[in-house]
Amino acid sequence: MKKTTRLSFLLMLSLFAWFFSLNAQEIGLASYYHHRFHGKLTASGERHDKNELTAAHRTYPFGTYLLVTNLANMRRVVVRVTDRGPHRRNRLIDLSEAAARQLKFHKRGLTQVRIEEVPAGIDLRALDILYPRLYFLNTDTVRVKVPLRIKTEKE
Numbered sequence: 001m002k003k004t005t006r007l008s009f010l011l012m013l014s015l016f017a018w019f020f021s022l023n024a025q026e027i028g029l030a031s032y033y034h035h036r037f038h039g040k041l042t043a044s045g046e047r048h049d050k051n052e053l054t055a056a057h058r059t060y061p062f063g064t065y066l067l068v069t070n071l072a073n074m075r076r077v078v079v080r081v082t083d084r085g086p087h088r089r090n091r092l093i094d095l096s097e098a099a100a101r102q103l104k105f106h107k108r109g110l111t112q113v114r115i116e117e118v119p120a121g122i123d124l125r126a127l128d129i130l131y132p133r134l135y136f137l138n139t140d141t142v143r144v145k146v147p148l149r150i151k152t153e154k155e
Contacts, residue, residue: 030068031088
């Protein structure tokens with residue numbers, strides 16, 4: 001009887017942790033890479049391109065897609081983790097210059113953001129279904145921007 005209780009408790013605990021990991025969010029300060037890092041190697045071995053939608057995060061695995069929302073103006077962008085950082089303690093994420101421009105904080109340098117992991121099996125082009133283009137209404141400010149280069153299974 002005790003084994004069953006212990007097993008059901010562990011099962012419930014793991015389901016609880018799994019459910020809340022699906023909706024995991026982080027809120028904190030975002031900054032962006034200085035232009036002097038353009039062309040330098042990142043921790044993943046790729047060259048940093050300031051014109052691609054990439055990011056540096058301390059814990060997410062390389063290749064993870066993150067939905068980053070600027071809490072000041074609610075603009076969003078999807079970035080791919082290619083580097084480790086930021087190296088300042090109070091910062092949550094470093095973004096490429098292109099991502100900072102899309103989020104409209106490249107002049108200030110810092111902004112408060114919320115980041116969420118995009119599920120691995122999702123086709124990022126399906127986000128256009130959630131935020132369609134309406135020709136009679138300017139929806140570009142709320143549409144999610146997708147990374148310029150999406151890795152396929154062949155790469």
